[in-house]
Amino acid sequence: MSVSLLAASYNIRKAVGGDMVRRPERILAVLAEFAPDIVVLQEADRRFGSRATALPIDLLADHGWTPVPFDSRPASIGWHGNAILAGPRIALRDRLKLEIPALEPRGAVLAEFEVSGAPVRVVGMHLDLSGLMRRRQAHAILDTIAGRQSMPTVLMGDMNEWRASAGCIADFAADHHIVLTGASFPATRPIASLDRIFLSDDIEAIDSGVHRSPLAARASDHLPVWVRLGLPLPPR
Template identity: 55%
Template sequence: MIKVASYNMRKGIGLDRRRDPGRVLSVLGELDADIVALQEADRRFGTRASAIPPHMLEEHSDYVPVALDNRPLSIGWHGNALLVRKGAEVEESHALHLPTLEPRGAVAATIRIGDTRLRVVGMHLDISGLRRRHQARAILGHVAEGEELPTILMGDCNEWRATGGCLADFGEKHRLVDTGHSFHSRKPVARLDRIFASHHLEPIEAGVHRSALAARASDHLPIWARFKPV
């Protein structure tokens, strides 16, 4: 079994308007996933440093960030980052440049957990429907160019509709996992955060992580899914 999660952490700023990386780490501890895709993991301006200081990740969590060749103080690319449980093997990783007018991107990695190798893509798509579709196709093009692997695509899709748009693009060859409503964390009414998986992976259970801490730590609740390789 492999458990993955996706979390728009809002640069560590909670609903109380305080930046509290320790609170985010506590939410990650509650999730207890093998792989986590983070969105808004870095500050937006200046050096775009990680909203969670790397030493806090190392000292106070079971996760390590997937290395990317980018800004030295950042753990991601345009706010997207991947975390893996300590002990997982990261075979390769890279940033994906997406077509956009805004600072958007995605990150991808090939990861081995136990006997399973899989590709994971973390993403945060545009608020424009047309650009979202362009970005989805760019991500799918990247996946199609690589070796055939069990693949998970997850992140904040910024898609309010239940069908169509980028959901249809991703859904052509990947199954949309029913996780639930994750936005707004105070009163979840939208499924902006999504997880898709290739046919190599069977979803066993999935959901939205609801806890008192998660409801305060960001305006999004984390989503998660557990898979069995087939």
């Protein structure tokens, strides 16, 4: 037996759409179109000042989302712009901010959940523009996972890697399988698979893809990518 879960990754560009207008309600409307249970976000916080969330907390609550608390800055929901939102059926077990080597302000976040009795670890990331640094960041993330309790694991985020199977993609794929979603950038005419999902071998990918809609094409410069998971139930 397994538990079904819809997970997604979405670079929301601080809720600024192709019209250069910040409209957080538009991001939440895109998520409502395909209704994931868990979503990792990139560029979820504003870059300067207090790094306040681009998605107001009350608006998230109105749409049934609970941000995983990473206790970084009082007005922020993430860590270096990386955030994880959980829907109502998701119970949080643990969370962790990941310090990774970086030339730019970069980070990654990790949360461990229970979904209808099935455990799952979710890692969200936004990797560097530098190829060399991306590989160092990938190894830092994988080392952190290796040092924790074994658990079905989903790694998602904006890898900033244009190549299909080289660099950090090969590093993650060494111990995880790549979920084929499709091109997600730029949102208006996607040609690059910058947004990626990797799964540990104990998770089944039932279905996957890129969420395309007229609203999603306007809401950010990236489209969301998603995967329908079959999570194994632990033995009784």
